Amino acid sequence: MIPANFDYITVKSLDEALSLLAKHKDDAKILAGGHSLLPAMKLRLMQPKVLIDIGKIKELSYIKEEGGQIHIGAMTTHFQIETSALLQKSCPLLPETATQLGDMQVRNKGTIGGSVAHADPAADWPAAVIAVGAEIVVIGPKGERAIKADDFFVDMLTTSLQPGDLVKEVRFAAPKGKTGQAYMKVRHPASGFAVVGIAVTLTVDGGKCSASGIGVTGVSSKPYRAKSVEAALKGSALDAKSLAAAASHASDGISDAISELYATGEYRKHLAEIYTRRALETAAGRAK
Amino acid sequence: MAEKVVGKGIKRTEDPRLIQGLAHYVDDIKLPDTLHAVFVRSIYAHARIKKVDVAAAQKTPGVVAVYTGKDISQKIGPVPCGAAIPDMKQPDHRVMATDKVYWVGHPIAVVFAENKYVARDAADKIEVDYEELPVVLDEEKAADPKSPVIHEKIGSNIAYKLTAGEGDIEAALKAADKIVRQKIYHKRLAPIAMEGRGVLARYYPGEQELTLWTSTQIPHLARTQISLMLGFPENKLRLIAPEVGGGFGSKLNVYAEEAIMAYASMQLGRPVKWIEGRRENMQGTIHGRGQVGYIEIGCKKDGTITGFRYNVFADMGSYFQLLTPAIPTLTGLMLSGCYKIPAIQMNVTACFTNKMSTDAYRGAGRPEATYVIERAMDLVAAELGMDVVEVRRKNFPEPFGAENPFKVATGLFYDSGNYQGALDKALKMADYTNLRVEQKKARAAGRLIGVGVSTYVEICAMGPSPALPAGGWESATVRIEPTCKVTILTGASPHGQGQETSFSQIAADELGVTVNDCTVIHGDTAVVQYGIGTFGSRATAVGGTAVYLALQKLKAKATGMAAHMLGVDAKTVTFDDGKFTSGGKSVTIQEVALNAHLAKNLPADMEPGLSATTFFEPKNFTFPFGTHICVVEIDPETGEIQIQRYIAVDDCGKVINPLLVHGQIHGGIVQSLGQALFEEVVYDEQGQLISGSLMDYAVPKAAQVPWMELDRTETPSPVNPMGVKGVGEAGSIGATPAIVAAVVDALAHLGVRHLDMPIKPEHVWNILKKNKAGAA
Amino acid sequence: MKIEGTEKINATRERVFDLLTDPAILQKCIPGCEQMEKIGDNQYSAKLSAGVGPVKGVFTATVSMQDLRRPDHYKLVVEGKGQPGFVKGSGELNFVDDGGLTQVQYSGDVNVGGLLASVGQRMIQGAANMMSGKFFANLENEAKSTDS
Known part of the structure; x- marks a missing residue:
């Protein structure tokens, strides 16, 4: 060491x-x-x-809402997100994710910008930022640009950051209407990283799901959006049967599920399905 | 009248310095001009060393010396093994590899530099050319004559074969109505002391004094062994175990690095320091367990056990460390558990493998025995359709003690026990009958609840000298200083157990002083009389007894002195609450202490001073016992395991400090939990240690630990005057079978009778999935 | 660790075989391969700067091709060592005609030792997938760009 x-x-x-x-x-x-x-x-x-x-750059540590957009500075710590009154009210998925991330020491020092830039395949934030449809705002030699979270994570430990870039903030539209969110995770018993982590945000309109965001981490070598789950949810009544049916698509298209000592790829995919269903049930319950 | 403190759960006097970060571990000791050492270790499990090129490392600015195995292996004696088994084959274990490497982590070279960064940079520049050899990893396959051989000179991988036990096993099994068989694994575990190993060595050539600070559980034994390795006079070698951040058996050893640092400090004329990193700790500090065995247990229809055979392959690793070959023999001693079994046989085949040595890890051979017999009892219960409690009760001996010790077919006499008492108490705490009712209801509702029961006995207070390679006694010196402060020098070497507190409690009560008046000194061979150390749950039962006996000698002398001061016959003097009284006159112990040192008013035949030393040799081991009950719930969809309740009733004899006892039980249960559900040292098929960091090797964390409902019974030991037994390993011995049994029980209706540790959720899920497919 | 898979390359078997046995092309296809020198018949010494994201190591490697049977099959053996440890891989490559395209069926063993093995367990399989993915993507490009 x-x-x-x-x-x-x-x-x-x-x-x-x-x-x-x-x-x-x-x-x-x-x-x-x-x-x-x-x-x-x-x-x-x-x-x-x-x-x-960059720990001394004060201008990178903030959580604010402006014109319907929530902005989280790259140097905002997990703890600050966990305890943000603004987020607890407008996007509780992020504080809920933060509470399950690492341990207290990690949450006090670790930052959301650092975590997304590192792109550990089992990190928690990537699932959450994909679920809320965030953009990663990057600043580089040619100025600022925003990259959709879906496009930001390229592969294991690999992002679309170019040489000279750094992450400036994470921003996303504040959830509107009747929403329910949840982050559920199976912790690796040694590392505490996600064996699977499922981030869910649902919007309900007239008793039906009008929109959803499902981010999955830990299963594959990069976090992903569970598009087939989202498609199956669209317009559904969010009853137990439809949630289970939607969740069955949690690992659709994943051919490179991670196998390691604790859990094989097959088990991870199974956990992804079960925990997607559970997270959906929790989120649907919260949306009522 | 001052309150007695023995039996009180007072807080540890050690804790303020530990909690505030004020304690001094090896790495906290800084000496000027210290050189820092970094080792180059093998990245192959088995290979011939073709070349070690150290030229670039030597040229690195700041590097003072580089040693390879060839340079020093013959200048330092072999790494010692204190255990001897008849016909045992012992490889020549040199401090570093010379021609061959035998495991991933085997030291090949060491760099000494001005700081650890330079040392590490230079170590990275050392190039080793290897020629790979076939690896031997499985302790069972290693015994196969067709297996590649690790030690060519030995000619096979079998270190020894041993048969132990008493009674006619063949007849006993023949007499059985049923014989139950099961293959069973005890995976390798890494002890993971919070503080890894570390050594600081300093040599004063003028005084010819070598001082070694090392993180050890056995300062005196280590001094003796290291002096022999170096050919250096033992009385010029001062070994200090400063604050030691846990050992769990891993520091009940003498390691190559200790001798190498001592040697280097003499050669280089400067202090040298080596601090182990966590990866090194996983690779190069001993592992525990490592057995695969076959159970054969015979029973009558009513549950009476007729005989028990355990054929086991024990994984030694590639070399012997201090007690490596002895560990399986401890398994053999305890195979009877707390049951009357007329015939017991253990056949051990101990094999070398291309892995780190195994050795003592919390329980050292006894957790294996308890796990084996407890699993066997559950298998018998399942086979006969009996309740697991009933089959145990059926085979318990009646409560026993000094007059009627319990003789078992491994040759031991258990000192005292009341197994029914602990069981009854635990069952009541758990509301066992109701638990079974609830379990049935839950099962009907599709929930998977399991209840596991373990009734264990362990062997502690190591132990009579004939049974231990280096003596089984312990020493104590108690001094009353002129100001009546009490200094206790113990040969035990506490490293987290809390004996600075409990020994002070003993002295405080005996002398009528406060705990704060007492100080316990340990771990420095220049200050403390020779002692054996802390391991095998012995420090209080043997070391504490030595303190107690020294206090009696001291009190006798002080009473004589008090009688003289009072001008009365010593026989008339009573001592209570720090006061010597006779016929209405009294002197305080403070006055006696001062008088003993001023020495102006002593009886004619009495020496000045107030100091007494005792070397206590116990006549037998002690046998603590208890009942653990674990309740788990399994997630039927994922196989994840939740411990719902954990109940433990332990009997460790008389208790000096219940808070310390609870702490030991808590810690032991946590380590058991790790073994049962999470921990496993994994070498891949090439012999690479792939569970090589705490990212993969899962030591339980606070959030993974259930609430524990603890209580105890108290059956004094007749072996020592305080009636104490020892508690350091109870949790790690009693809990593992209870947790495994609970998980098995939750799946029992699916025909599951046994699961191997660590029980991972995925494995449980596979069983559930298969069952679902079968049912569909 | 076993790795196996099938990739489709838009070229004939002969072409794919030739590309995959051409050291200059291999150098371009093996991720991070900085140089490749012939040291014997079908044997090359290579310098690789390989890794995943910012986790990189420099490896010196020998690459050898065995059991060459154009256009059906060959065996590729790579042994590399560097400061983070060693990597040994051997794989059988079979080329199967698939209506004018070529299926490259590969199966092999990858062994990793040293630091990478002791701390990288949870990522090694992902890393191997990533490297083989890149390799075949590069090969596809080569097949295209050198197409006549």
Whole structure:
């Protein structure tokens, strides 16, 4: 647990971070909460030559609602999300996800921006940000751009971030109308990461499901949107039978389900179905 | 009148420093000019070393020395093994690999540098050329004559074969109405002490004094062994076990790294330090368990056990560590459990494998025995359609004690026991009869509830000297200082058990002082008289008894002195609450303490000072016991297992501090839970340790631990005057079978009779799925 | 660890076989392969900068092709070692005609040792999938770009 040599630079502004990133390119890594990066560095699995600590950039830590959009700064910690009155009221899925994420130490230091940028295949945030239809706002050498969460996660530990980019915020439309949400997860007994994690948001109109977002993590080498589940829910009465039928599609199209010591891909897919149904039932109950 | 404190659950005096981070572990001890060591370890399980190129490492600025196995292996004696079994084959275990590597983690070279970063950078530059050899991983297949051989000089992978037990097993099995058989696994476990190992060595060439700070459970034994390895005088070697962050048996050992650091500090003329990382800890610190066995148990129709045979293959790993070969023999000793079994036989085949050595891990061989006999009793109950409680009760001995010790067919005499008492209490706490009713109802409603019962007995207070390789006694010195502060020097080496508190409680009551007046010193061979150490639930029963006996000697002397000061006959003096009284006159122990040191008013034949030393040799082991009951609910859709209730009634004899006892029981149950449901050291088919970090190896965390309903019965041990038995391993021995039994019971209606540990939800789901498919 | 799968490449079997036995093409297809030098008959030494996302290691590897039977079959053996450990893989490749396209059926064993094995257990299979995915995507591109 002894990292390789690196330079450590603390920056006070986004501009400073971006110019350093531009200068050091692939040699540099951004240090946010550090709860994925530092363990990997201690194992020497990652050996960045320069660490750019953005922890002092105050402008990246916020949770706010503007014009129907909720904005969460990249450096907002899991704990801040867990305890945000704004989110608990307008999008409780995110605080519920945060409560199940890591342990207290991780939640106090780890950040949503760091987590999505790291793109661990079993991390919790990716499921939630996909479910709420978030965009990841990225800032890079050519300025700002927004990437749909669905397109942001490319593969294991791989995002569509380009060299020189950093995550600025996560934003999404505040849920409107009668909504119900839930995050359910099977924790790996050792790591606490999601064996499966299911994030659900449902909108109900006239007793029927008018829209839904289902994000799944842990099952495949990247988080995904369970589109067939969403399609099956559209217009459904959200009764037990229709929820179970919809949930049966939770791992449709997944051919590379993760197998490791604790759970095979087959079991993961099964858990995905069961927990999707349970999360849907919980969310539907909350929507009433 | 001061309140007596023995039996009171007072808080640990150790805790303030631990909680505040003020304690000093090896890595907290900083000496100027210290060099830091990093090891290069094998990444192959079995390979010939063709070349070790250290040139680039040596040239790295800041590197002071690099040693390879070839450089030092013959300069330091072999890593010791203290156990001897007849006809045992013992490989020559050198401190580092020379021609061959035998497991992933086998040290090949070590770098000493100005700081650990430079040392690690340089270690990364060392190139090792390997020629891979076929690996031997399965302890059962290893015994096959066609298996590749690990130690060419030994010629086979069999370390020893041993048959133990008494009675005519063949006749006993023949007399049975039924014989139940089951193959059973005890997977390897990693002890995972919170603090890994660590060593700091310093040599003063002028004084020729070598000081070794090392995280160990056995400071004196380690000193003796390391002095032999180095050919260095034992009385010039000072070994200090500073704060030790847990051991669980993994530090009841002498490791190569300890001797290498000592050697290097003498060669390099500077202090050297090595602190183990967690990956190294998983790879290079001993593992526990590692057995696969075959149960054969014979019973009459009424549940009476006629005979019990256990044929077992024990995984030694590639080398012996201190007690490696002895662990399966402890399994053999305890196979009778708390039952009358006329004939018992264990056949052990102990094999070498290309893995880290196994050795003592909390319970050391006894959890295996308890698991085996408890699973066997459940299998018998299932076979006969009896309740698991009834089949146990049927085979219990009547309550017994000093006059009628319980003799079992493994050769042991159990000291005292009342198995019915603990069972009855636990059943009442659990409301067992009602539990079974509830279980039936739940099952009818499609819920899967299981109840597991384990009635265990363990062997503790290791133990009479003939039974232990290095002596089974323990030592204590108690000194009353001039200001009447009490100093207790114990040869035991507590590392989390809380004996700084409990030994102070003993002294406080005996001397009429407060717990805060007492201090317990341990772990420093230059300060403490020779002792054996802390393992095998022995520190209180043997070490505490030594303290108690030293206190009696001390009190006798103080009484004589008090009588002299009072001018009365010693026979007339009573001592109570810190006061010596005779005929209305009294002196306090404080006055006596001062007088003993001023020495101006002593009886003519009395030496000054107030100090007494005892070496206590117990006549027998002690045998704590108890009943654990676990209630689980299984998610019928996913196979996930939830522990709903956990009830434990333990009997560890007289209790000095119930809070410490509860702490030990809690911790043991948690480790059992880990073994039953989560933990497993996994080597892949190439011998790579793929459960190599705590991301994959699942040690239970607080949130995974159920509420525990604890109580106890108290059956004093006749083996020592305080009647204490020991409790350090009870939880890890009694709980595992109860948890496994509960899961099996939840699935019993599907024909499940046994499941191997760790029971993973996916496995349960597969059973449920198969059953559903079968039913459809 | 076993890996197996079938990929379809839009080219004839002969072409696919030739591409997959051409060291220059292999270098382009093997993710992170920085150089490839011939060291013997159908044997090459390679330098790989392989990894997943930011987790990267530099490996020196030998790549050898055995049991070549154009256009049906060959066996590819890769042994690499580097600071994060070692990777050994051997795979049988079978080329099956599929109406003018070629099915590449592969099955093999990948063994990983050292650091990668001890801490990477939960990601190794995903990483192997990712690498083989990239490999075949690159191959598809090569088949296209060098199409005459």
